[in-house]
Amino acid sequence: MEQIIREKIILVKKGDQSAYEDLVSFYQNKIYQHCYRMLGNAHEAEDIAQEAFIRAYVNIHSFDEKRKFSSWLYRIATNLSIDRLRKRKPDYFLDAEVKGTDGLDMYSQLQSEGASLVEEVENNELQRYIHTKISxxxxxxxxxxxxxxxxxxxxxxxxxxxxxxxxxxxxxxxxxxxxxxxxxxxx
Amino acid sequence: MKCNAETIGLMHKYLDGDITTEEEQQLKYHLEDCEACQEHFRELKRTLTLIQSAERFEAPANFTANVMKNLPTEKKQVKYLRWFKMHPMLTAAAVFFILMFTGVFFTWEQDNQLVVSKQENLIIEGDTVIVPEGEVVEGDLLVKNGNLIINGTVDGNVTLVNGKLIDDDPLDNRGLMASVGEINGEFESVDQTFDWILYKLKGFAKKVFSFE
Missing domain, CATH: 1.10.10.10 (Winged helix-like DNA-binding domain superfamily/Winged helix DNA-binding domain)
Structure with a gap:
C-alpha cells in the first residue's frame, strides 16, 4: 500500500490530477473524521478537510516521499483545524446563517441532526457521548x-x-x- | 496523597509502554496495597477502551469530487500524455499516419516539375514527352506532371502521374490509337491527389512485402 501511495505521489508531482483523485478518495474518511473530531460539526469538518486536501495538492512539491504521506496530511488537517478553532467567533449564534446554505440557520441544522439521532439513539448514544467528551x-x-x-x-x-x-x-x-x-x- | 502523584506517573508510563521492569514491579506492589490507586488505574484503562468506541464519521459521498473540482487546473500537456499512455495502439497508429501523410503531401507539393524516368530516345517538348515513332523504349516509363505521346513502343509498364496520354493525331479515330503506339506492359494513369496517395501506398506495401 505504501508503495502504491508513493507512486501516486510521484505522478501527482508530475502534474497528474487523476492520481491525486485516488489519494483523496483513499484518505478522505480518515481526514474528514479527524476534522470532525477536532471541530465537532459536519459543516466545518467538510470545509477544513477539503481545504487540507487542496493545500496538500498545492504544496505537494515540498513533500518528501521518504516520509509518510498520511502523517503529512494529518499535520495539515490538524493545523487548519486548530486555526479554525482559534478564529471561531465567540458569537457563534444559533440563528446565524450557516455558510453555503440558503437561509438555513443553526436551528434547522439542529433539527435535522436531531431527527437522525432519534433513529439511532439506541446504538449510538454512548458512542456519541464519548465523541462529545473528547470534543x-x-x-x-x-x-x-x-x-x-x-x-x-x-x-x-x-x-x-x-x-x-x-x-x-x-x-x-x-x-x-x-x-x-x-x-x-x-x- | 503523595503515593498518588508518583504512582499515577508510573501508570502513564505503563500506558505509553515506557515503563521499566523495575518500575513495573514497583507499580504492581503499590497497587496490591492501595485501593484508591487500583481504582484509578482501572478507570484509566477503561477510559482508553471507551475512547476507542467513539462515534465514527464518514466523509460525504461527493467529497472527493468536490476536492477535485476546487483544485487548480493541471497542465494540458499531462492530460495528453495520460491519454497517449492509455491508448498506446491508437497513438502508434496516429503517429504512423501523420508521418506517412505529411511525407506523401510533401512530395506531392514539391513535384510540380516535369519528371521523366531516365531512358534514351525520348523526346521532351515543353511539358510533353514523346516516344518517337519507330523507337522502342526499354524498361518502365514514368512521367510526372506532363503529358505523354506514344508513337513508338514502350517495352515495360507506363505510369502517368498528373498528366494526360495524348493522341498525336486528333483526326485518328480511337481504334487506330493502339496501332500508333504500343505499350508492352501495364498502363496506369494517376491524376488525383487521392490516387497519388494510393499509388504511393501501393509502392510502400510492395516494398514492405517483397523479399528481394
Whole structure:
C-alpha cells in the first residue's frame, strides 16, 4: 500500500490530477473524521478537510516521499483545524446563517441532526457521548488523544505530525487521559 | 496523597509502554496495597477502551469530487500524455499516419516539375514527352506532371502521374490509337491527389512485402 501511495505521489508531482483523485478518495474518511473530531460539526469538518486536501495538492512539491504521506496530511488537517478553532467567533449564534446554505440557520441544522439521532439513539448514544467528551477537551489535548487512540499513531509519529517534542506529547497525553478519565468514570 | 502523584506517573508510563521492569514491579506492589490507586488505574484503562468506541464519521459521498473540482487546473500537456499512455495502439497508429501523410503531401507539393524516368530516345517538348515513332523504349516509363505521346513502343509498364496520354493525331479515330503506339506492359494513369496517395501506398506495401 505504501508503495502504491508513493507512486501516486510521484505522478501527482508530475502534474497528474487523476492520481491525486485516488489519494483523496483513499484518505478522505480518515481526514474528514479527524476534522470532525477536532471541530465537532459536519459543516466545518467538510470545509477544513477539503481545504487540507487542496493545500496538500498545492504544496505537494515540498513533500518528501521518504516520509509518510498520511502523517503529512494529518499535520495539515490538524493545523487548519486548530486555526479554525482559534478564529471561531465567540458569537457563534444559533440563528446565524450557516455558510453555503440558503437561509438555513443553526436551528434547522439542529433539527435535522436531531431527527437522525432519534433513529439511532439506541446504538449510538454512548458512542456519541464519548465523541462529545473528547470534543470538549482543550484542542492541544484533543488532537493528541484523537491521533493516539482513534487514528492509532505512535507517540513518535504524533511528535512529527504536530511538530512538538516527544516529551511534550507525553505530558499532554497524560493530562488528556486524566481529563477524560474524570469525564467518563461514571459511564 | 503523595503515593498518588508518583504512582499515577508510573501508570502513564505503563500506558505509553515506557515503563521499566523495575518500575513495573514497583507499580504492581503499590497497587496490591492501595485501593484508591487500583481504582484509578482501572478507570484509566477503561477510559482508553471507551475512547476507542467513539462515534465514527464518514466523509460525504461527493467529497472527493468536490476536492477535485476546487483544485487548480493541471497542465494540458499531462492530460495528453495520460491519454497517449492509455491508448498506446491508437497513438502508434496516429503517429504512423501523420508521418506517412505529411511525407506523401510533401512530395506531392514539391513535384510540380516535369519528371521523366531516365531512358534514351525520348523526346521532351515543353511539358510533353514523346516516344518517337519507330523507337522502342526499354524498361518502365514514368512521367510526372506532363503529358505523354506514344508513337513508338514502350517495352515495360507506363505510369502517368498528373498528366494526360495524348493522341498525336486528333483526326485518328480511337481504334487506330493502339496501332500508333504500343505499350508492352501495364498502363496506369494517376491524376488525383487521392490516387497519388494510393499509388504511393501501393509502392510502400510492395516494398514492405517483397523479399528481394
Amino acid at each position: 470538549e477537551l482543550p484542542p492541544k489535548y484533543r488532537s493528541i488523544i484523537i491521533l493516539r487512540y482513534l487514528e492509532e499513531f505512535s507517540l513518535k509519529e504524533i511528535s512529527e505530525i504536530l511538530d512538538i517534542p516527544i516529551g511534550t506529547v507525553k505530558t499532554r497525553i497524560h493530562r488528556g487521559r486524566e481529563a477524560l478519565r474524570k469525564r467518563l468514570r461514571h459511564v
